[in-house]
Amino acid sequence: MSSVTPTFNVLTSVRRLWTGFLAWGVMSVGSSRSSALIRIGLGLIIWTRFAYEQLPYRYELGWHTAFSVLFYVFTTLMIVGYRARMTTFVAGILTMSFYYYFGLVSNYEPYTHHHTYILGIATVLCALTPSDKSYSLDRWLAVRAARRRGEPLPPEAGNLWGLRLIVIQLTMMYFWTAVDKVHPGFLEGDRLEALFMYYYIGSSLADWAAWSWVFAVAAWIVVILEFALAFFLPFRRTRKYFVLPGLALHLCFYLMLPVFTYSVTVILLYLAYFDADRVHRILDELQGEPIERRSG
Amino acid sequence: MFFALAVFMLAGPAYRQVLDGDNRVFRNWVMFSAIGVGLVDARFTHLTEDGSEVILNHHELLAGQYRKVRRSNIWLIRNRNGGAVDVARRLCAVLDPITSIRIESRVATRRGWVTDVDGEIVNCGAP
Numbered sequence: 001m002s003s004v005t006p007t008f009n010v011l012t013s014v015r016r017l018w019t020g021f022l023a024w025g026v027m028s029v030g031s032s033r034s035s036a037l038i039r040i041g042l043g044l045i046i047w048t049r050f051a052y053e054q055l056p057y058r059y060e061l062g063w064h065t066a067f068s069v070l071f072y073v074f075t076t077l078m079i080v081g082y083r084a085r086m087t088t089f090v091a092g093i094l095t096m097s098f099y100y101y102f103g104l105v106s107n108y109e110p111y112t113h114h115h116t117y118i119l120g121i122a123t124v125l126c127a128l129t130p131s132d133k134s135y136s137l138d139r140w141l142a143v144r145a146a147r148r149r150g151e152p153l154p155p156e157a158g159n160l161w162g163l164r165l166i167v168i169q170l171t172m173m174y175f176w177t178a179v180d181k182v183h184p185g186f187l188e189g190d191r192l193e194a195l196f197m198y199y200y201i202g203s204s205l206a207d208w209a210a211w212s213w214v215f216a217v218a219a220w221i222v223v224i225l226e227f228a229l230a231f232f233l234p235f236r237r238t239r240k241y242f243v244l245p246g247l248a249l250h251l252c253f254y255l256m257l258p259v260f261t262y263s264v265t266v267i268l269l270y271l272a273y274f275d276a277d278r279v280h281r282i283l284d285e286l287q288g289e290p291i292e293r294r295s296g
Numbered sequence: 297m298f299f300a301l302a303v304f305m306l307a308g309p310a311y312r313q314v315l316d317g318d319n320r321v322f323r324n325w326v327m328f329s330a331i332g333v334g335l336v337d338a339r340f341t342h343l344t345e346d347g348s349e350v351i352l353n354h355h356e357l358l359a360g361q362y363r364k365v366r367r368s369n370i371w372l373i374r375n376r377n378g379g380a381v382d383v384a385r386r387l388c389a390v391l392d393p394i395t396s397i398r399i400e401s402r403v404a405t406r407r408g409w410v411t412d413v414d415g416e417i418v419n420c421g422a423p
C-alpha cells in the first residue's frame with residue numbers, strides 16, 4: 001500500500017505543471033525566424049488596415065499629422081527590421097492607440113473592433129520576441145560586422161517568451177469568444193440566423209423548415225471548434241488535428257463576414273504555435289542551398 | 297513582465313464577461329454579438345375579401361421604399377422604426393384598401409429571437 005497521500009500527489013502534479021509552464025513560457029530559447037515573419041506580416045497588415053486612413057494630408061496640420069508621420073516611420077522601420085524590437089514596440093503602441101484612444105476615448109466605432117485590438121496587442125507582444133535576429137536590417141548589419149571582424153555569424157535565436165504570450169492571447173480569444181456563445185440563443189441557431197438575414201437575405205427568412213436546423217448545427221460546430229482551438233492548438237500532440245479546421249474557420253469568417261484584417265492576422269499568428277526550430281528547418285529546406293555553392 | 301501580461305490576457309475577459317465589469321481597458325471577446333440585433337423577421341399575410349390568405353413578398357411590393365442596405369436587393373426591417381407594423385401600413389398603400397394584413401414577426405436580440413408581433417391585424421381601410 002502506498003504511503004503517499006492524495007494531497008501530496010496533487011501538490012506534486014501542480015508543481016510539475018507549474019515547472020513545465022515556466023519552462024515553456026519564459027525559459028524556451030529557439031529560432032527567431034517565426035518571430036521575424038510575424039513582425040513583417042503584422043507590419044504589412046497594419047498598413048493594409050490603417051495606412052490609407054493615416055495619410056498625413058488627410059488631417060489639418062497638427063498633432064494628428066505628427067501621429068501619421070510617426071506611424072509611417074515606425075511601421076516602415078518595423079517591417080525592414082531596423083532596431084526591430086524598439087520600432088516594433090512603438091508601432092504596437094501606435095496601433096493600440098487606434099483601439100484605446102481613437103476607438104474608445106474618441107468614440108470612433110470602427111477602431112473598437114476586435115481586429116484592431118488583436119493587431120495592436122499582437123504587435124506589442126511581437127516586440128518581446130527575438131524578431132530582430134532574422135530577416136531584418138539588424139541581422140544584415142550584425143552579419144556584416146561579424147564577417148568584418150572574422151567572428152562567427154550571430155545566431156538566429158533568442159528567448160521565445162513573446163511568442164508564448166501570443167499563444168496565450170490566441171487561447172484566451174478562442175476560449176472567451178466560445179464562452180460568449182454558450183447560451184440557447186446562439187446554440188439554437190438564432191444568432192447565426194439573424195446574422196445570415198442581416199448580411200444576405202434581409203428581413204424574412206425563406207419558408208424552408210430545415211433552416212433552423214442548419215443554423216443550429218452550424219452554431220454547435222462553431223462553439224465546439226472554438227473551444228477545441230483554445231484547448232488543443234497549444235499542445236504539439238493535438239495541434240496537428242486542429243490547425244486545418246482553425247484555418248478553415250478563419251477563411252469562412254473572412255469570406256462570409258466583414259472581419260477586415262482579423263482572419264489574416266490570426267492565421268499569421270498561428271506561426272507562434274509551431275516549434276520555432278522546426279519552422280527554421282522548414283525554411284532552410286524551402287530555401288535550398290546557398291547561392292555561392294550553386295555558382296561554385 | 298511575462299506574468300503581468302499573461303494575467304492581463306487571462307483575467308481581462310473574465311472581468312468583462314463573467315463579472316460584468318465595464319472598464320474597457322480590459323478587452324472582452326464578444327464578436328458579432330451586436331450585429332443584427334433589432335432586426336425584424338416578419339411575415340405579412342394578405343387577408344382578402346373572399347377569405348383567402350396570401351403571403352405577401354414585402355421585398356418586391358415595397359421595392360424602392362426601403363433604404364437599400366447594400367448593393368444586393370436585401371431589405372432590412374428594424375424594430376426601432378415602427379418595425380413590422382409600419383411596413384404593414386406601407387403594404388396597405390399598395391394593396392386593395394378594403395383588405396387587411398396579418399403580421400407575425402420576431403425580433404433579434406443578443407439572446408435569440410423574441411416574438412415581436414403575434415398575429416396583429418392591420419385594417420387597410422382604417423385611418
